[in-house]
Amino acid sequence: MKRIAACLILVFLLVAPALHAQGSGSPTLDAVRGRGFLICGVSGTTPGFSLPDSRGEMRGSDADFCRSVAAAALGDATRVRFVALSSTNRFTALQSGEVDILARTTTWTLGREASLGLLFAGVTFYDGTAFMVKADSGLRSARDLDGATICILPGTSTELAVSDWFRQNGMRFTPVLIDSTNELRAAFLADRCDSYATDSSSLAAFRFNAGDRREAFTLLPELISKEPLGPLVRKGDDKWFDIVRWTLFALLAAEEQGVTSANARDQLGSTSPDIRRLLGVDGDLGRALGLDPRWAFTAITQVGNFEEQWQRNMAPLGLARGVNALWSRGGLHYPPPFR
Template sequence: MKRLLTAFALLAGGMGAALAQPASSSATFDAVRARGHVVCGTAPNLAGFAAVDSRGEWRGLYVDGCRAVAAAMFGDATRVRFVATTLQNRLPMLQAGEIDILVSNTTWTLTREASLGLQFTGVTFYDGQGFLVRRSLGVTSARQLDGATICVQPGTTTELNLADYFRRRGMRLNPLVIDNVEELRGAITSGRCDAYTIGTAALTAFRAGLGAQGEDFMLLPELISKEPLGPVIRKGDQRWFDLVRWAGFVPLLAEEFGITSENVAARLNDPDPEVQRFLGRTGGFGTMLGVQDDWAFQIIRQVGNYQESWDRNVAPLGLARGINRLWSEGGIHYPPPAR
């Protein structure tokens, strides 16, 4: 019995030591570190989320997500090279290794994880598919779109959601499938289609991009799907997965703690042990992730917390934060504890 107990103790100790070891390095993690910057794929024309401004600078909630990863990896949020992607090429580009991470309007689905060799690291924005219609049509509900011509983009979950919604209700659907954004804008403004359907974030950005003409259009109240949108990477890179996932949690955790880009330096002296661990004064979390222990501090200092990013990018569109509030504020963002 003593020999059995001794053997068990040795085995348990060995397992504990093994569990305490940091995750093995990954091809993507090592390649990004050696290259000196993150290659981030995202949409180039999604106002508030990912777009190039008049000075050629990338701005948006998704853009901030890419910069957070760079801040965590290098201590420098500017070490990102942004690559414009389309609905058609975004996932193939990630699969082929042309980009390290895709942060765009990409919905987390079973198919994309189980059959494409991809993995979502979390949710940046909780969305739902809706409809944009011209006010002059007098339509106030999606149920009034029976027989309508609906503009929809190919290569998205949107097409399937649209077909399911109409079939489920026995409604007639006339889809007008258009990939090119400029052609799509022309089809909608000229009246070739009665409505345009995609996630409400994209619809709000699209409407804002129409300028004064945007007042001629309205979003219908119905949401016909769940669209959890977040960063995507290739499977098989555990260390890269850990870093991207937790870089996404940091802005939410910072908001929970009331830590902002303005007060983060002062909060380094906060006596709260949880804050001390979070900001890298204790705990060694950065070492566990393979980066500097001030990784979270750098994200907050250079990018800000989630509310700051929202106010800077999304709020000007007039889009309510809604379910994208923290769990403690009535939303569903519920980041796990950093401990």
């Protein structure tokens, strides 16, 4: 018996370190927990999505989504470091491990997902490419832009969308490519280009921030592309992908079920099976993700559900929910079941 016991102890000593080294099953989650905070890549220049406030705190829907993931993974929404990235270095920053998640108004496309070694975890905002012009230009439609100069961020889906649209409509344009959102907007204001093209949400935010000068700018009515924006993670870490994707679904499901940051604690006593599973009262969904049973509860109470985050970040820009509403309210957002 002593020999058997000794053998069992030896086996345990050999196997235990290997089991410990396996961690959560997600290298990214282990790295995040090891350093104690999530690193999130954002633009840092886009009102409504990510822009520092007067105290230097990053505000916006992209920033809040990363806070939601931090709350789910670490139990604390404040444990996030934000890294401002340009349109040209955002993908390499994620590929190299400089950031754990990229939430930078990035359009989900086949080319990006198939060739960059990255995965989109869902859609946080359904958008489209649009054009802004000076109100006194007399331009009223995108079809009035034949021969125009267009300010565009290089390396973006906007660049391709504009090129495709002009070619398809037998029109010409001259791109003005500047790899800085602030410098690009300054070029537009300085009349270096006839129009400024980017996602309609960014144009609306730019106009909103113009204050008393808002009426000086016109958003042309056409949307010339589909631009589903969403967060990205590296391929090969399926567990981390699941955490990021289902955090988004949790925010949407909470809105669908009427669970808010204010009433989530009371909802722990709900008799609804859907709410009880979402908040971790029943079931084993948290363990399946490698998280605390109340991961979604923590994200909702600390950052708010999808509607709360929209009202905090997008509504002030004058943006209606539109297609970004829940499926039950005529929109496209449709969270899968929590079961």
